[in-house]
Structures are given as C-alpha cells and as structure tokens.
Amino acid sequence: MSDIQQLKKIASQVRRDIVRMVHDCQSGHPGGSLGCADFLTALYHHAMKHDNSFKMEGKGEDVFFLSNGHISPVWYSTLAHAGYFPKAELATFRQLNSRLQGHPATHEGLPGIRVASGSLGQGLSVACGLALAKKMDKDDKLVYALTGDGELQEGQIWEAVLFAAHNKVDNFIVTVDWNGQQIDGSNDDVLALGDLEAKWKAFGWEVLIMDGNDMQAVVDGLDAAKAKTGKGKPVVILMRTEMGAGVDFMMGSHKWHGKAPSDEQLADALGQLEETLGDY
Amino acid sequence: MKLKDIKSSGKKATRDGFGDGLYAAGKADDRVVALCADLVGSLKMQDFIDDYPERFVQVGIAEANMMGLAAGLATAGKIPFTGTFANFATARVYDQVRQSIAYSDKNVKICASHAGLTLGEDGATHQTLEDIGMMKMLPGMTVINPCDYNQTKVATIAIAKHEGPVYLRFGRPSWPMFTEDMPFEIGKALTLCEGTDVTIFATGHLVWKAVEAAKELEAEGLSVELINIHTIKPLDVEAVLASAKKTKCVVVAEEHNIIGGLGESIARVLAQNNPTVMEFVAVNDTFGESGKVPDLIAKYGLDTKDVVAATQKALSRK
Numbered sequence: 192m193s194d195i196q197q198l199k200k201i202a203s204q205v206r207r208d209i210v211r212m213v214h215d216c217q218s219g220h221p222g223g224s225l226g227c228a229d230f231l232t233a234l235y236h237h238a239m240k241h242d243n244s245f246k247m248e249g250k251g252e253d254v255f256f257l258s259n260g261h262i263s264p265v266w267y268s269t270l271a272h273a274g275y276f277p278k279a280e281l282a283t284f285r286q287l288n289s290r291l292q293g294h295p296a297t298h299e300g301l302p303g304i305r306v307a308s309g310s311l312g313q314g315l316s317v318a319c320g321l322a323l324a325k326k327m328d329k330d331d332k333l334v335y336a337l338t339g340d341g342e343l344q345e346g347q348i349w350e351a352v353l354f355a356a357h358n359k360v361d362n363f364i365v366t367v368d369w370n371g372q373q374i375d376g377s378n379d380d381v382l383a384l385g386d387l388e389a390k391w392k393a394f395g396w397e398v399l400i401m402d403g404n405d406m407q408a409v410v411d412g413l414d415a416a417k418a419k420t421g422k423g424k425p426v427v428i429l430m431r432t433e434m435g436a437g438v439d440f441m442m443g444s445h446k447w448h449g450k451a452p453s454d455e456q457l458a459d460a461l462g463q464l465e466e467t468l469g470d471y
Numbered sequence: 472m473k474l475k476d477i478k479s480s481g482k483k484a485t486r487d488g489f490g491d492g493l494y495a496a497g498k499a500d501d502r503v504v505a506l507c508a509d510l511v512g513s514l515k516m517q518d519f520i521d522d523y524p525e526r527f528v529q530v531g532i533a534e535a536n537m538m539g540l541a542a543g544l545a546t547a548g549k550i551p552f553t554g555t556f557a558n559f560a561t562a563r564v565y566d567q568v569r570q571s572i573a574y575s576d577k578n579v580k581i582c583a584s585h586a587g588l589t590l591g592e593d594g595a596t597h598q599t600l601e602d603i604g605m606m607k608m609l610p611g612m613t614v615i616n617p618c619d620y621n622q623t624k625v626a627t628i629a630i631a632k633h634e635g636p637v638y639l640r641f642g643r644p645s646w647p648m649f650t651e652d653m654p655f656e657i658g659k660a661l662t663l664c665e666g667t668d669v670t671i672f673a674t675g676h677l678v679w680k681a682v683e684a685a686k687e688l689e690a691e692g693l694s695v696e697l698i699n700i701h702t703i704k705p706l707d708v709e710a711v712l713a714s715a716k717k718t719k720c721v722v723v724a725e726e727h728n729i730i731g732g733l734g735e736s737i738a739r740v741l742a743q744n745n746p747t748v749m750e751f752v753a754v755n756d757t758f759g760e761s762g763k764v765p766d767l768i769a770k771y772g773l774d775t776k777d778v779v780a781a782t783q784k785a786l787s788r789k
Contacts, residue, residue: 248548297575305546306575313571316536320543320551327504327525328547347567350536357531 194237198406200467201272202232206437207464208268208281208471214457216285219293222447223339224265226370226432230403231269234335238413243274245302253332254321256306258314259339259368260294261449267291270303271471278471312345314338315365319355322363333420337366341373344382349394355425356395364416365396366428368403372445387429396427403430438463474664474689474697477682479647483620485676486584489641490515492627493552493582497523500550503631506541507554508534513643514554514584534559538567538579545577550631556590557583557640558599565605572636573609580630581606582639586616587726588759588767589676590643598759604731606638607704613657614704616640616725616733618678619648622701625655633657640675642726644764647679650699658702660710666696669720669782669789672711674700674733677724677752677773684778695782703733708740715747720789722750722782726773729753748788750781 205228213219235241239253257266264284271278276290283289290301294309306317318336325332342348355363367387375381384390391398397419401412412428419426434448435441438460452460497503497519505519506528520527528544530537534555541551553560560583561568572579588598607614613635617623623641630637653661660672663682673681678699685695696714700707715721721741723734734751741747754771768774 247546249546250548306542306577307570310566310570313535313539313567316539316567317543317546317571319536320540320545321547322543323528323540324544324547324549327549347533347535347539350531350533351539354530354533354536354540358528 195406195410198232198236198410201236202228202406203465204468205232205265205268205272207461207466209264210438210452210457210460211470212264212268212281212284213451215282217451218285219264219451220261220449221264221452222372222434222441223259223262223368223370225438225441226403226434226436227262227265227337227368228437229406229409230337230366230430231265233406233409233413235269235273237410238417239335240332245275247305249305249321250328250330251332254305254334256314256318256334256336257295258308258336259311259342260308263291263293263295266295272468275303276301281471311339311342312347315348315351319351319360319363322360323358325362326360333362333364333417335364335366337368340367340369340371340378340384341381343367343384352391352394352396359423360425361421361423363425364420364428365425366430368432369429370432370434372434372448374445374448376445391427391429395424397424399426399428401428401430403432404436472664474685474695477649477663479649480651481648482645483648484643484645485617485620485623485641486513486515486643488617488620488623489582489584489627489639490518492624494518494522495624496628496631497526500631501526502548502550503552504528504544504549505552505554506530506537508532508537508559510555513556514582516554534564535567538564539571541579542571542575542577545579550578550580552580552582554582556597557586557602558597561599561602561605569609573612576611577636578634580637580639584641585643586640587642587676588754588771588773589726589764591764591767592761594761595758600728600754600759601731602640603703603727603733607736611635612704613637613702615657615702616675617701618675618699619646619650621648622650622655626701629655629657642676646676649679649682655701658705658707660707661699661701663697663699664695666694666718668694668718669722669786670696670698670714670718671722671724671778671782672698672700672733672737673724674703676726680773680775681724681778683775684782687775687779688782700733703736706736706740711737711740712744715741715745720748720785722752722778722785724752724778727753728756730756748785750785752778752781
C-alpha cells in the first residue's frame with residue numbers, strides 16, 4: 192500500500208470521528224474540520240517530525256499550532272490517531288470534565304496542545320514566538336500553524352505577518368484554510384479578502400497554493416513548503432478546501448460551519464466515509 | 472521600623488527600577504528575553520538591549536502580536552518580559568492576555584509603565600485607571616504594583632524567578648525612594664510601621680503619600696499602622712486580617728479607579744471575615760486629564776491631605 196493510500200485511510204477515519212464526535216454532543220464545528228482532515232493527516236503522518244510523548248517546549252521537534260480553534264474535532268482525532276492520547280477519549284468531546292474542550296486548551300493538560308485557541312487571530316503570533324525561540328536556540332526544526340480564511344479579517348494576523356517577514360522567521364509555515372466560507376456566509380459576502388496571494392507576497396512571504404482535499408497534492412504541497420524554509424522568508428500555503436469535504440450534504444455552503452448532524456444525517460454521513468481504523 | 476525613620480533618599484522613577492531590574496534578571500538567567508512595542512526609551516530597556524541584543528525582540532506598534540509572541544517564547548521555555556504602557560498592556564490586548572497567556576498558563580511577565588494618572592500631560596487616553604481590576608480578574612495572574620525605584624527593581628528580579636504569568640505595574644514620574652534594604656517577597660505585605668488606631672494599606676505611588684499622611688496623623692497623636700501591599704494578587708489575606716483585627720479601622724490608598732482596585736480586594740476579605748470600617752483614597756470612577764503630576768494628584772483626590780482626610784473620616788466612624 193502506498194503512503195498516499197495509507198494517509199487516505201487515516202483521513203477517512205478522522206472524518207468518521209469528526210461527525211461522530213459532533214453528533215455525540217450535538218455541538219461543534221464539522222464543516223471546517225472535514226475540510227482540513229487531509230491536511231492534518233498529512234501533517235502529522237507525513238510532514239512533521241514530532242514526538243507523541245509530548246513535551247510542552249517542543250525542543251528538537253516540529254511543532255503545530257491550530258489558530259482557528261473551532262475545528263478542534265479534526266485536531267483531536269488526528270492527535271489521537273498519532274498516539275498523543277487514547278482514541279476512546281474522543282467520546283468525551285465537549286462533555287463536562289473532559290480534556291477535549293470545545294476549543295483547544297492547555298488547562299486540562301491534553302497532550303499535543305500548546306496554547307488555547309478559539310478567540311481568533313492569536314495563533315500565528317504564538318506560533319511565530321515559538322519559531323523565534325527555535326532560532327534563538329539554534330533548533331533547526333519547523334513551526335507550523337493553521338488559520339482560517341475568515342480569521343484573516345482579524346487585525347492581529349497582519350501584525351504577525353509583518354513581524355515574521357521583517358524578522359526573517361523562515362522556519363515558519365503557515366497554512367490558510369481557504370474554503371471561502373465563514374459563519375454568516377461566503378468571505379466575499381461578509382468581508383472580501385481580495386487577492387490573497389498578492390497580499391501575502393506583498394508582505395514578503397513565500398506563497399504556495401495547494402489543493403487541500405487531494406492527498407497527493409497535500410503531501411506534495413507540504414514537501415514544497417518545507418523546501419522553501421531556511422531561505423530568509425516565512426512560508427504560507429494558501430490551501431483550497433471544501434467546507435464539509437467528504438460528506439456531500441455538508442459541502443458547498445457555510446451552513447455546516449457550526450451545526451451538528453441529526454441521527455439520520457449521521458447515518459448518511461457515515462455511509463459516505465469508510466471505517467478504516469475502527470471507530471472510537 | 473519607626474515612621475520617622477522612613478525617609479526619601481532622593482527621587483527616581485519606578486520605570487528606572489524596571490529597567491535596572493530587567494538588566495539584572497537578564498544577566499542572572501539567559502532564559503530571560505525582552506519584547507518591546509516601540510517604547511524602549513520609555514521602558515528603560517536600553518541597557519538590556521546593549522548587552523543582550525540576541526535576547527531582545529522589537530515588535531513595533533503591535534501589542535497584540537507582542538503578547539502572542541511572548542506566549543510562544545514562554546512555551547519554548549523562555550521567560551519573556553513584555554514592555555509597553557499600562558493601557559496597551561491591558562485594555563488593548565485583554566483577550567490576548569486572557570487566552571494566550573493566562574488561560575494557557577504561560578510564564579509571561581507583562582510589564583507596564585505609565586500606569587495611573589501620574590504620566591501627566593499625555594492625558595486620559597494613556598492614563599489607565601482600570602488595569603489592576605482587569606488583570607486581577609484573570610485566574611492565575613499575579614498582580615504587583617511596586618511603590619518606588621528600589622521596590623520595582625527587586626520586584627522585576629523576583630518575577631523572573633516566579634513561575635506563572637505576572638502583571639507588573641509601574642510609572643513615569645520621578646518619585647521618592649524609601650524602600651532601600653527593605654525585604655520584598657511576592658504575595659507578602661510589607662509593614663512599614665506598626666500602630667494601633669488605624670491601618671493604612673497602600674500600593675504603588677500612593678505609598679509615599681500614605682507615609683506623609685501617617686507622619687501628619689502621628690503628629691496629631693494617632694498611632695498609624697502603615698502596610699504596603701505591593702502584591703495585589705495574591706493578596707496577603709493574613710496580614711490584612713491581622714492588622715484590621717488590631718486597629719478596627721482601615722484606609723486603602725491607590726492610584727486606580729475606586730472600582731476594581733486594591734480597595735475592593737481588601738473590602739471583600741474584610742466583609743467575609745471581619746467587617747471593618749473602611750475608607751478609600753482612589754480615583755472616583757472617572758477618566759483623568761492632561762496636567763502636571765502634582766496638580767492631577769490634587770485634583771483627583773490622591774494627595775497627602777486626601778489620605779489624612781480619609782483616615783480621619785474612618786476614625787470618626789470607628
């Protein structure tokens with residue numbers, strides 16, 4: 192079996208986990224989570240050199256930060272499949288006394304999480320700070336961060352974007368989940384982002400564009416981004432995704448940003464997603 | 472210590488104490504890094520930058536990013552000190568401090584100059600009188616407001632060794648120095664003099680005003696207990712209760728809004744444990760304005776005579 196096939200199997204299971212987790216507690220954000228399942232799977236099982244025994248400081252390993260914290264289901268599932276904590280714990284998502292908070296948090300000590308996120312726009316700054324620390328410590332590993340496209344409407348994002356370019360933070364790969372949707376509608380309707388590629392280039396970043404729902408393209412894109420690190424510029428991947436990717440009735444609209452499926456919709460969704468590694 | 476022995480040895484700004492303390496902390500521990508949002512001169516950070524340029528991060532006028540960067544640096548095991556004005560270290564970035572630092576348990580030292588009215592002519596846009604309230608409400612946040620140059624210097628050194636987020640509040644003006652050789656321990660009230668008739672708890676610049684007031688009151692034959700609460704959170708509850716039990720009369724003096732400051736913290740502790748007559752010397756829920764420091768202190772009721780009047784009023788209610 193090729194690596195790509197294996198990654199696809201993991202991503203399919205991650206998607207099953209996402210819809211089941213959100214259905215279990217009847218809350219959460221399935222749309223963006225499904226759209227980023229291929230990316231997070233490739234990141235943790237192909238691109239990053241990381242240690243699932245989890246040390247907060249992340250010395251000598253690649254580190255990932257999720258800035259758009261509302262897509263926590265995809266991250267929790269990915270971390271569980273990467274061995275950070277038992278898969279059975281996914282059943283506690285958004286429940287009282289769980290380590291799997293609605294939005295990621297360090298407070299309950301969930302392995303794999305290094306900062307709380309949920310209030311948007313903050314994760315790039317934090318990730319950039321850790322990238323800066325790696326440079327100070329002459330640690331040659333990389334820092335990754337994922338942000339939503341709607342999240343780019345937050346001003347702090349652009350403070351971090353200016354800073355990283357000015358300070359040549361070139362061990363830093365940011366990915367934008369460019370699904371074109373946000374809570375109240377499309378980005379274009381709510382607050383258009385304009386020419387994103389030109390904007391990031393103008394800020395001094397190396398820019399790649401990638402299809403985020405084609406596993407081969409994601410693997411190739413991450414490899415290409417890594418090849419561009421260490422050359423004096425931070426790197427951004429503008430990742431085209433489909434909100435709800437993998438579940439037909441959740442695709443093509445912003446309506447599944449933060450909505451849980453009914454019992455019938457869950458059955459419909461699971462019928463479209465192969466159980467490859469066993470449900471939690 | 473006797474009240475008459477508390478004397479000013481000269482004047483220097485608390486922010487100078489921060490600059491000198493930062494340098495000492497950086498010299499002692501190479502995990503200490505400093506960040507500044509385009510206010511190096513105002514925060515007195517140049518000595519640190521000159522000797523440890525590789526551990527200094529100029530972030531530009533981008534305080535939200537600075538708080539996030541600090542959280543990331545702390546995640547990697549650094550001890551970041553952020554430097555900007557108090558208003559921009561709190562109100563402007565409250566959500567960043569809340570989520571990325573406090574809720575995430577990051578070992579970041581948020582260092583804030585130009586707090587209160589005493590930055591003077593810049594006026595109310597910069598005169599934060601709400602910062603203690605905001606910061607003390609964050610779970611896990613330590614809040615310290617030192618009273619003079621020396622206490623700010625030793626507090627800066629102490630917070631580098633303290634694990635956890637800290638808000639360190641200091642100011643712009645030259646101010647009497649009087650705490651040389653006095654002990655400093657985070658969370659431990661500093662008794663400046665013992666007395667039996669009334670307790671004055673004071674923090675920050677108003678500690679000196681309280682010293683002057685206590686001397687006037689003593690000249691009138693009153694026995695004043697003067698306690699410096701430099702650490703507003705965690706509050707030294709034991710010291711507060713012990714003194715209130717003894718004097719049965721309390722005054723609190725601070726350069727902050729009467730709402731949300733040290734006074735309310737002490738009032739809560741006393742209301743729960745030992746209801747006591749209290750008066751407050753603080754800004755009465757208003758914004759400040761431009762002006763000379765002495766004029767602002769007089770107009771907004773933070774002067775020596777205001778501490779004396781509040782104490783007399785408290786005693787009359789005892």
